[in-house]
Amino acid sequence: MKTSSLSWPKLQDNLKNFSFVLPAILIFSVFYIYPFFDIFWLSFHEWNGITPSMSYVGLRNFQELMSDGVWWQSMGHAAYITFIALTFQNALAFALALACDREIRMKKFYRVVFFIPPVLSEVVVGFIWQWILYAGMQDGEHIGLLNYWLTKTGLPHLVHNWLSNPDTALTCIAIVHSWKGFGWGFIMLLAGLQTIDRQLYEAARVDGANSWRLLTNVTIPMMVPVMLVVVILTVLGSMQVFVLVLSMVGQGLGYHTEVPVTRILSAMTGTNRFGYACAMGVNFGIVLIMVSVAFKWLSNRMKQA
Amino acid sequence: MDFGEEPRMESQATSEFASAMDFTTHPTIWPYNENALVTEKFDKGIQSIIIGEKTPEEVALEVQEIKERELKKAKQ
Numbered sequence: 001m002k003t004s005s006l007s008w009p010k011l012q013d014n015l016k017n018f019s020f021v022l023p024a025i026l027i028f029s030v031f032y033i034y035p036f037f038d039i040f041w042l043s044f045h046e047w048n049g050i051t052p053s054m055s056y057v058g059l060r061n062f063q064e065l066m067s068d069g070v071w072w073q074s075m076g077h078a079a080y081i082t083f084i085a086l087t088f089q090n091a092l093a094f095a096l097a098l099a100c101d102r103e104i105r106m107k108k109f110y111r112v113v114f115f116i117p118p119v120l121s122e123v124v125v126g127f128i129w130q131w132i133l134y135a136g137m138q139d140g141e142h143i144g145l146l147n148y149w150l151t152k153t154g155l156p157h158l159v160h161n162w163l164s165n166p167d168t169a170l171t172c173i174a175i176v177h178s179w180k181g182f183g184w185g186f187i188m189l190l191a192g193l194q195t196i197d198r199q200l201y202e203a204a205r206v207d208g209a210n211s212w213r214l215l216t217n218v219t220i221p222m223m224v225p226v227m228l229v230v231v232i233l234t235v236l237g238s239m240q241v242f243v244l245v246l247s248m249v250g251q252g253l254g255y256h257t258e259v260p261v262t263r264i265l266s267a268m269t270g271t272n273r274f275g276y277a278c279a280m281g282v283n284f285g286i287v288l289i290m291v292s293v294a295f296k297w298l299s300n301r302m303k304q305a
Numbered sequence: 306m307d308f309g310e311e312p313r314m315e316s317q318a319t320s321e322f323a324s325a326m327d328f329t330t331h332p333t334i335w336p337y338n339e340n341a342l343v344t345e346k347f348d349k350g351i352q353s354i355i356i357g358e359k360t361p362e363e364v365a366l367e368v369q370e371i372k373e374r375e376l377k378k379a380k381q
Contacts, residue, residue, distance in 0.1 A: 164356070165356075166356060166358065251348075252352055253352060253356060254349050254352045254353040254356065254358060255349060256356075266345065270341060270345055271341035271342050271344075271345055272341050273341075273342075
């Protein structure tokens with residue numbers, strides 16, 4: 001018969017081991033687990049964020065959220081930015097990664113240059129692009145670089161109020177977001193391309209495959225797992241964009257440039273509705289999880305195919 | 306001077322005044338005492354007027370709608 005393994009020296013040893021991970025557990029609990037559950041708890045309350053008392057309202061915040069047109073409009077705007085990022089940004093990142101994967105001159109220089117925009121602060125990028133797209137004039141000349149350049153190159157009919165027009169403002173933000181973010185995708189896709197065994201290309205060439213067939217039958221199938229990671233990170237990053245929005249157009253332009261995070265910010269600090277803001281956060285988190293799961297499922301289907 | 310006794314009348318008056326202010330739009334101290342949702346609708350409405358999306362009348366109607374909704378909610 002076996003004796004109990006929980007002897008005093010072993011217990012002491014376990015306690016000593018546990019004391020090493022205790023700080024990490026405490027930090028994780030205080031800064032991750034507690035806020036996570038607190039957001040759920042607050043979403044069932046009406047609270048202005050200041051008073052010590054809060055009133056329990058059950059699912060009323062969620063019911064109100066379902067009929068909040070501005071919230072769903074902001075979700076649509078985030079989806080639009082995500083769509084531009086998934087297509088334009090990732091296509092650009094993949095094309096540049098393919099180019100840098102080949103034996104070209106100065107490829108290290110290009111790698112550094114393409115990774116500069118992600119390193120820059122979003123506020124800095126936002127203000128720089130705000131100046132580039134600015135539509136104001138001084139002494140009969142455009143101050144904004146794009147409109148100035150369009151005028152000087154004989155294309156004055158293309159001069160536009162890029163950030164003041166509801167039809168173009170969101171697209172401008174989406175393009176700037178893609179410009180800023182493509183470097184991450186570029187680095188990850190380039191790393192993925194470099195892991196593909198060169199013998200596969202040689203074997204395909206021996207079989208008579210041209211460049212297009214190499215891309216579609218070797219490169220893309222081998223890159224599916226990396227592409228999935230890039231796509232999920234792009235979706236999560238683009239849905240949560242807000243610094244660029246605030247730095248490029250501020251709180252202006254009605255509700256045309258509202259994204260979910262600016263709505264949450266507005267509910268929390270503008271209208272002092274903490275409970276409602278938490279309900280927004282919970283709803284937004286669920287949507288992001290659903291989107292990520294959908295992409296994972298799609299990727300598994302693609303791998304099987 | 307006796308500070309021990311609570312000035313009941315004043316505190317009741319202050320409380321009533323504070324409650325009344327929740328249902329009042331004062332033209333000279335607006336928007337500091339206005340409901341934040343009404344203020345937001347008003348601000349966004351002005352932006353919509355500037356970009357030519359809405360007329361001032363449309364914005365006024367929307368602000369009125371929000372104000373009435375919030376008053377109704379506060380009275381419940």
